[in-house]
Amino acid sequence: MFSSVTMEQTALITGAAKRIGKAVALYLAEQGWNLAIHYHSSGRAANALQEELEKTYPNQKFVLFKSNLQNPFAVEALIPEVLKEFGDLNLLVNNASVFEGSSIQETTFDLLDRQMMINYRAPFLLMRDFARLVDRGIIINFVDTRITTSNSDHAAYSLSKKALWELTKMAAVEFAPNFRVNAIAPGVTLPPEDKDESFLWKLAAKIPMKRPGGAEPILKSLEYILNNDYLTGQLLFCDGGENLAVR
């Protein structure tokens, strides 16, 4: 009853080639899931992940799906393509994201468009299609602990994640009882690709837990969401208390 082992079940993870998405893919594969591994520009990393998973779990199925989530036609094609390949889909993890800093006044049209289309419109359309095309399932959306503040240093990014959290709750109501829809809000987790660990520790000094979280708390929250079949419309912070206070 408490096991998350879900043999012959399939998950679609967006942005799964690297970093948190890859950690989610490795975790779900270990739990017995078949995976639709979505990526955009990280073809080499996606291929390496697929190869590693196929070698480790030869009885499971791992298929790569390349698409640009800024393109609405590519987004609308994704769930049908996954269903064509796997026949069914049981879990959608909206992980792919772009993270660009700029205040409201500095925000260009292109930056606003990227942030909203990739971080908000794409998950919206994928959730819609999942609920339309599949009988029942679980959706997990990655937001950010930043949604609790009104800091405008990453204005468009923060607003895209605030919108995704509102959508999470709305979908939890509309899609129930056959779908559960929840969100995970990481905080200081992994450094941006152009920064190192010391950057992360500097940020972490300001949060209650005083250390970066890494992927582990996120995977524990993922496991909790999968195993708790009465949980819907909820947000699990994986942020070492950052949503409460930053000093």
Ligand SMILES: NC(=O)c1ccc[n+]([C@@H]2O[C@H](COP(=O)([O-])OP(=O)(O)OC[C@H]3O[C@@H](n4cnc5c(N)ncnc54)[C@H](OP(=O)(O)O)[C@@H]3O)[C@@H](O)[C@H]2O)c1
């Ligand atoms: N890292 C953190 O500390 C942190 C903190 C708070 C919240 N989060 C949230 O947690 C999630 C994972 O974080 P992360 O740092 O691992 O994410 P990330 O590395 O910034 O991005 C994940 C993936 O998103 C994909 N992506 C970007 N633009 C795309 C596009 N146009 N079309 C399709 N895919 C696109 C990329 O795939 P390709 O590489 O294949 O192009 C990328 O690998 C995100 O939703 C993020 O907002 C992370």
